[in-house]
Amino acid sequence: MPAPTNQPIATHLSRFCSHHLFFNSLIATLILLLSLFCETQSAHAQQYAVVPVNGNALDPYATAAYNSGTQGGGFLAGFPNQSFPPTLFTTNAATQDRFWLRTDYIRWMADGMETPALVTTSPDGTAQSDAGVLGLATTTTLYGGEINDESTNGIRFRGGFFVTPASAFGIEGEYFRIGSNDSGFSRDGGTQILARPFYRTDTDIETAQLINYPTVVDGNLSIGSSSKLNSYLVNGRVALCPTCGGNCVTCRNTDRVDWLVGYRRIELDEALTFSETLESQLTAAPGTIILNEAFRTSNEFDGLQLGVVYQANLKRIWLESLLRVAVGSTKQTVSINGNTSITESGVTDNYAGGLYAQRDNSGTFSRDEFTMVPEIGFTLGVHLTSCLDATVGYTLLYLPNVVRPGDQIDRDVDPDLLAPPGIVTSPSRPEFRFIQNDYVAHGLSFGGQLRF
Numbered sequence: 001m002p003a004p005t006n007q008p009i010a011t012h013l014s015r016f017c018s019h020h021l022f023f024n025s026l027i028a029t030l031i032l033l034l035s036l037f038c039e040t041q042s043a044h045a046q047q048y049a050v051v052p053v054n055g056n057a058l059d060p061y062a063t064a065a066y067n068s069g070t071q072g073g074g075f076l077a078g079f080p081n082q083s084f085p086p087t088l089f090t091t092n093a094a095t096q097d098r099f100w101l102r103t104d105y106i107r108w109m110a111d112g113m114e115t116p117a118l119v120t121t122s123p124d125g126t127a128q129s130d131a132g133v134l135g136l137a138t139t140t141t142l143y144g145g146e147i148n149d150e151s152t153n154g155i156r157f158r159g160g161f162f163v164t165p166a167s168a169f170g171i172e173g174e175y176f177r178i179g180s181n182d183s184g185f186s187r188d189g190g191t192q193i194l195a196r197p198f199y200r201t202d203t204d205i206e207t208a209q210l211i212n213y214p215t216v217v218d219g220n221l222s223i224g225s226s227s228k229l230n231s232y233l234v235n236g237r238v239a240l241c242p243t244c245g246g247n248c249v250t251c252r253n254t255d256r257v258d259w260l261v262g263y264r265r266i267e268l269d270e271a272l273t274f275s276e277t278l279e280s281q282l283t284a285a286p287g288t289i290i291l292n293e294a295f296r297t298s299n300e301f302d303g304l305q306l307g308v309v310y311q312a313n314l315k316r317i318w319l320e321s322l323l324r325v326a327v328g329s330t331k332q333t334v335s336i337n338g339n340t341s342i343t344e345s346g347v348t349d350n351y352a353g354g355l356y357a358q359r360d361n362s363g364t365f366s367r368d369e370f371t372m373v374p375e376i377g378f379t380l381g382v383h384l385t386s387c388l389d390a391t392v393g394y395t396l397l398y399l400p401n402v403v404r405p406g407d408q409i410d411r412d413v414d415p416d417l418l419a420p421p422g423i424v425t426s427p428s429r430p431e432f433r434f435i436q437n438d439y440v441a442h443g444l445s446f447g448g449q450l451r452f
Contacts, residue, residue: 097162097167097387097451097452098161098162098165098167098170099159099160099161099162099451099452100158100159100160100449100450100451100452101157101158101159101449101450102156102157102158102159102391102447102448102449102450103155103156103157103158103447103448103449104155104156104157104158104176104391104393104445104446104447105153105154105155105445105446105447106153106154106155106156106176106178106395106443106444106445107151107152107153107154107443107444107445108151108152108154108178108395108441108442108443108444109149109150109151109441109442109443110148110149110152110178110227110229110439110440110441111149111438111439111440111441112146112147112148112149113146113147113148113149113225113227113270113272113404113405113406114145114146114404114406114407114437115144115145115146115147115272115405115406115409116144116406116409116411117134117141117143117144117145117197118143118144118185118196118223119141119142119143119144119185119187119194119195119196119211119221119223120132120133120134120139120140120141120142120194120195120196120197120208121139121140121142121192121193121194121195122136122138122139122140122193122195123138123193124191124193124214126138126193128210128213128216131193131195131208131210131213132193132194132195132196132197132208132210133195133197133206133207133208134197134206134208135206139197142185142194143185143223147183147225147406148183148225148226148227148270150183151443152178152179152180153178153179154176154177154178154179154229155176155177156174156175156176156177156445156447157174157175157176158172158173158174159172159173159174160172160173160237162237167239168238168239169236169237169238169239170236170237170258171234171235171236171237172234172235172237173232173233173234173235174231174232174233174235175230175231175232175233176230176231177228177229177230177231178228178229178230178441179228180226180227180228183225184222184223184224184225185221185222185223186220186221186222186223187211187212187220187221187222188220189212189218189219189220190212191212191214192212193210193212193213193214194210194211194212194219194221195208195209195210195211195213196208196209196211196221196355197411198355198356198411198412198413199411199412199413200413200415201412201413201414201429202414202415202416209355209418211276211278214281215281215282216280216281216282217278217279217280217281218278218279218281219276219277219278219279220276220277221274221275221276222274222275222276223272223273223274223275224271224272224273225270225271225272225273225405226270226271227268227269227270228267228268228269228270229266229267229268229441230266230267231264231265231266231267231397232264232265233262233263233264233265233305233326234262234263235260235261235262235305235307236260236261236262237258237259237260237309238258238259238261239256239257239258240257240258240259241256241257254313255310255311255312255313256310256311256313257308257309257310257311258308258309258311259307259308260305260306260307260308260309260324261304261305261306261307262304262305263302263303263304263305264301264302264303264304264305264324264326264328264373265300265301265302266299266300266301266326266373266399267298267299267300267301268297268298268299268399268402268439269296269297269298269299270296270297270404270405271294271295271296271297271405272294272295272296272405272406272409273292273293273294273295274291274292274293274294274338274354274355274356275291275292276289276290276291276292277289277290278290278291285344286344287342287343287344287345288342288343289340289341289342289343289419290340290341290343291338291339291340291341291354291355291419292338292339292340292354293336293337293338293339293353293354293355293356293357294335294336294337294338294357295334295335295336295356295357295405295406295408295409296334296335296336296405297332297333297334297335297402297403297404297405297408298331298332298333298335299330299331299332299333299399299402299403299439300330300331300333301326301328301329301330301331301371301373301399302328302329302331303326303327303328303329303371303373304326304327304328305324305325305326305327306324306325306326306327307322307323307324307325308322308323309321309322310322316382316383317380317381317382317383318380318381318383318389319378319379319380319381320377320378320379320380320381320393321376321377321378322375322376322377322378322379323374323375323376324374324375324376325372325373325374325375326372326373326375327371327372327373328370328371328373329368329369329370329371330368330369330370330371330401330402331366331367331368332366332367332368332369332401332402332403332434332436333364333365333366333403334364334365334366334403334408334432334434335363335364335365336357336361336362336363336364336408336432337357337362337363338352338353338354338355338356338357338358338362339351339352339353339354340352340353340354340418340419342419342420349420351419351420351421353417353418353419353421355413355418356409356410356411356413356430357430358413358414358417358428358429358430359417359421359428360428360429360430360431360432361410361430361431361432363432365432365434367434369401369436370401371399371400371401372400373397373398373399373400374397374398375395375396375397375398376395376396377393377394377395377396378393378394379391379392379393379445380392380393381449387450387451387452388448388449388450388451389448389449389451390447390448391445391446391447391448391449392444392445392446393444393445394442394443394444394445395442395443395445396440396441396442397440397441397442398438398439398440399438399439399440399441400438400439401436401438402436402437402438402439403434403435403436403437404437404439407435407436407437408432408435409430410429410430410431410432410433411430412429412430412431413429413430414428414429
């Protein structure tokens with residue numbers, strides 16, 4: 001059964017929507033368990049710094065009380081007799097507040113995927129030649145444009161260790177993942193006219209392949225789209241004291257500034273898939289057409305990261321602002337494939353290609369692009385105990401020079417390439433071209449931080 005020019009091709013959507021709602025329970029349970037190991041007491045002043053004075057190691061909370069004069073005096077060398085609680089002098093400077101671990105539930109918005117009109121419909125009674133054709137007043141787009149633009153869940157882990165007892169140099173790592181942001185379109189049979197529009201290159205007109213049309217074809221169509229974002233990084237962290245101008249914490253400034261230098265990797269993986277099953281309603285040409293095609297993209301960024309973190313400490317609360325810029329290369333990969341099977345009189349023939357995925361644009365294509373990735377973040381922390389904080393924050397990440405599946409679709413199609421293929425006399429279309437775009441992700445985070 002030859003595939004008519006104005007005829008449908010349908011999809012089988014595998015759709016997976018996971019919203020990672022268990023992260024809320026996970027973080028709440030983690031905070032509860034960690035708090036069991038922390039002595040509940042008032043938290044004061046600097047979060048990380050451990051200050052040695054005249055060979056003695058002071059707990060940072062004791063240092064703040066000592067400097068404030070609340071225990072009978074300010075800073076005096078030699079430790080004059082003060083009425084400090086003895087327990088404040090028993091902390092080991094080699095371990096106090098040199099480790100930290102932060103876990104966040106994140107809820108982010110990301111740029112949606114731009115696509116051409118992928119599914120159209122027309123009112124009942126529309127002529128077959130006009131059904132689903134773009135540009136006509138009677139045609140309505142059911143799916144396409146900007147998709148995958150909903151907010152999605154994720155999780156982020158940050159942790160590190162200060163190498164020096166004075167907390168002047170440390171190493172930290174971070175990982176976050178935005179859960180799969182899946183959406184799609186699915187329609188199984190019915191009486192509504194359905195079509196997939198394209199531009200016909202041999203006659204230079206808009207047309208469509210029908211999915212459903214009374215007395216002509218009865219089919220089902222599924223379109224699936226997915227988007228996943230992951231990031232890994234490792235940084236060296238060097239304290240820069242804003243009071244004395246050097247890598248110094250002995251001046252007891254309660255705020256701190258850290259320079260960051262390290263390595264970062266970011267992965268953005270997306271897909272757009274189509275699946276159709278069509279049953280011919282024509283008595284003169286009975287048969288079944290099954291079509292599948294997929295557009296998949298991968299963006300793998302590797303680069304050097306530089307940044308700065310400023311943390312202001314205000315007794316029981318602290319505010320952290322962060323600016324990071326990663327410079328490196330993004331490996332862009334686009335994979336396009338499709339296949340069609342036609343069954344007539346019990347005999348099935350298989351052909352390469354679908355509708356938008358054809359002979360000259362199918363395959364896997366890769367290239368490298370220079371990229372700069374900036375990120376800003378703000379975090380507000382509240383000391384719950386001597387070693388546990390609650391946090392809330394905001395992050396914005398900008399990832400330029402990425403390839404996305406919707407941009408790789410070429411709507412110009414030579415009908416002679418559709419299964420079963422004929423003789424192609426005109427320039428073959430669709431064709432492949434790298435088309436890149438920008439990607440922005442931003443949103444809130446809620447979590448907790450353990451210090452020990």
